Amino acid sequence: MGCFPFSVSVRVLLLFSLVYAVSGLGANWGTQASHPLPPETIVRLLRDNGLSQVKLFDADYSTLRALGKSQIEVMVGIPNDMLSTMASSVKAAEKWVSKNVSQHISSFNVNIRYVAVGNEPFLETYNGSFLKTTFPALQNVQSALIKAGLGSTVKATVPLNADVYASSSGLPSGGDFRTDIHDLMLAIVKFYSDNGLPFTVNIYPFISLYIDDNFPVEYAFFDGNSSPIDDGGTSYYNMFDANHDTLVHALQKNGFGNLPIIVGEIGWPTDGDKNANIDYARRFNQGFVSHISGGKGTPMRPGPINAYFFSLIDEDAKSIDPGNFERHWGIFTYDGQAKYALNLGTTNSGTLVPARNVKYLEKKWCVLKSSAKLDDPQVASSVSYACGLADCTSLGYGTSCGTLDIEGNISYAFNSYYQKSNQLDIACKFTGLSVITKNDPSVGSCRFEVMIQPYYAGAKRISGNPQKLLVLILGLISFLLTIM
Ligand SMILES: *[C@@H]1O[C@H](CO)[C@@H](O)[C@H](O)[C@H]1NC(C)=O
Numbered sequence: 477m478g479c480f481p482f483s484v485s486v487r488v489l490l491l492f493s494l495v496y497a498v499s500g501l502g503a504n505w506g507t508q509a510s511h512p513l514p515p516e517t518i519v520r521l522l523r524d525n526g527l528s529q530v531k532l533f534d535a536d537y538s539t540l541r542a543l544g545k546s547q548i549e550v551m552v553g554i555p556n557d558m559l560s561t562m563a564s565s566v567k568a569a570e571k572w573v574s575k576n577v578s579q580h581i582s583s584f585n586v587n588i589r590y591v592a593v594g595n596e597p598f599l600e601t602y603n604g605s606f607l608k609t610t611f612p613a614l615q616n617v618q619s620a621l622i623k624a625g626l627g628s629t630v631k632a633t634v635p636l637n638a639d640v641y642a643s644s645s646g647l648p649s650g651g652d653f654r655t656d657i658h659d660l661m662l663a664i665v666k667f668y669s670d671n672g673l674p675f676t677v678n679i680y681p682f683i684s685l686y687i688d689d690n691f692p693v694e695y696a697f698f699d700g701n702s703s704p705i706d707d708g709g710t711s712y713y714n715m716f717d718a719n720h721d722t723l724v725h726a727l728q729k730n731g732f733g734n735l736p737i738i739v740g741e742i743g744w745p746t747d748g749d750k751n752a753n754i755d756y757a758r759r760f761n762q763g764f765v766s767h768i769s770g771g772k773g774t775p776m777r778p779g780p781i782n783a784y785f786f787s788l789i790d791e792d793a794k795s796i797d798p799g800n801f802e803r804h805w806g807i808f809t810y811d812g813q814a815k816y817a818l819n820l821g822t823t824n825s826g827t828l829v830p831a832r833n834v835k836y837l838e839k840k841w842c843v844l845k846s847s848a849k850l851d852d853p854q855v856a857s858s859v860s861y862a863c864g865l866a867d868c869t870s871l872g873y874g875t876s877c878g879t880l881d882i883e884g885n886i887s888y889a890f891n892s893y894y895q896k897s898n899q900l901d902i903a904c905k906f907t908g909l910s911v912i913t914k915n916d917p918s919v920g921s922c923r924f925e926v927m928i929q930p931y932y933a934g935a936k937r938i939s940g941n942p943q944k945l946l947v948l949i950l951g952l953i954s955f956l957l958t959i960m
Pocket residue numbers: 534535536537553568571572575576
């Protein structure tokens with residue numbers, strides 16, 4: 477009997493933590509995929525998994541329509557290539573806000589709460605291309621929001637990579653903004669403060685490990701196994717806290733210590749690099765969820781943390797300039813299947829709920845013919861052609877298909893191209909080399925994909941898909957002509 481009140485309080489506690497976890501955890505929804513799921517399917521996926529906020533990289537009409545009435549909080553995005561237009565024309569900013577924010581709120585009940593002005597525009601790899609336009613674009617978009625009567629509900633913010641600040645001492649307390657953009661950052665931060673806007677930052681311990689083999693692996697995670705870093709009496713047990721607090725110190729040092737912070741992107745990829753795998757990704761993301769669900773915050777910022785996973789689903793058409801891992805950030809595969817057990821504290825099952833009613837192409841694959849000769853001069857050119865247009869980022873050292881033999885590698889490339897081309901017969905005609913099979917060639921962790929049926933957003937609206945397919949077909953024809 478004595479345990480009755482105890483179990484009630486446990487239940488209340490669980491309920492509380494459930495509600496708690498729901499608020500403030502979201503996901504980035506990118507659409508650079510050859511075979512995107514229908515927007516309605518993704519919205520259902522978000523809801524089934526209790527993800528209460530979503531961050532977009534543009535303001536696609538059918539995406540926003542699907543989000544209507546879902547109550548999911550939305551951050552819509554202005555891509556970097558629109559920043560100069562937004563910066564130079566108040567009218568353009570007003571049009572953008574009218575078409576891509578006001579209309580969706582009033583006609584479709586979309587719960588738009590933020591506008592992301594650009595995406596990591598100050599990355600050093602952009603060579604300063606957006607240094608002049610980002611701040612004026614932010615100002616124009618913010619005035620347009622105010623003019624549209626949305627000043628108190630929708631906030632403009634620039635998602636920035638954590639490389640906009642650094643620490644001279646290597647400790648969080650040494651944090652300040654990057655010297656080459658220090659004045660610009662101060663102007664932006666002051667504007668945020670004057671207008672009640674949040675600072676949005678993307679933090680990536682994975683990248684630290686990727687670029688530096690000597691990075692202490694345990695410090696990337698949240699298990700507390702690493703030797704802590706002592707910052708004037710404050711102990712840091714993981715890189716996220718230290719990086720986040722480097723920003724807090726940078727803000728504080730410049731007089732804006734109370735500015736709200738949103739973690740715009742955080743996550744871990746599952747393939748395409750020796751440190752990108754299921755185990756590490758689960759460990760990182762689960763660790764992060766537990767870390768923030770207590771509401772403890774970081775040493776410099778106790779309290780709830782508002783964060784968006786990067787990413788919801790894999791995108792097979794992303795540029796691999798940053799690395800082969802770039803197409804594998806999803807907590808779900810491109811077709812909405814959970815990659816690993818992840819407890820967000822928001823589902824009854826305590827694990828991820830997959831996408832519903834996903835429709836696949838036929839169960840067939842394009843592979844290397846057993847009679848094919850590996851020294852056939854066509855092999856190399858066929859593989860590089862297939863990989864160039866499809867996706868071979870799961871091949872290579874330490875990846876999910878990294879232990880395939882040479883025949884397996886070739887088959888993987890052929891199949892990826894064949895599936896991406898919607899299993900067109902002509903896409904499995906690598907002269908004398910390829911054959912279609914009904915036996916799944918997948919082995920162990922290496923999944924030979926069967927893609928989902930292409931989705932066309934409405935009869936009249938042409939989504940990226942058919943155009944991409946046309947490019948593939950034209951490419952194939954010219955390739956066949958050159959080898960004939
Ligand atoms: C609205 O957003 C879409 C998608 O990002 C963009 O293509 C379009 O130009 C925007 N509309 C206006 C009026 O700026």
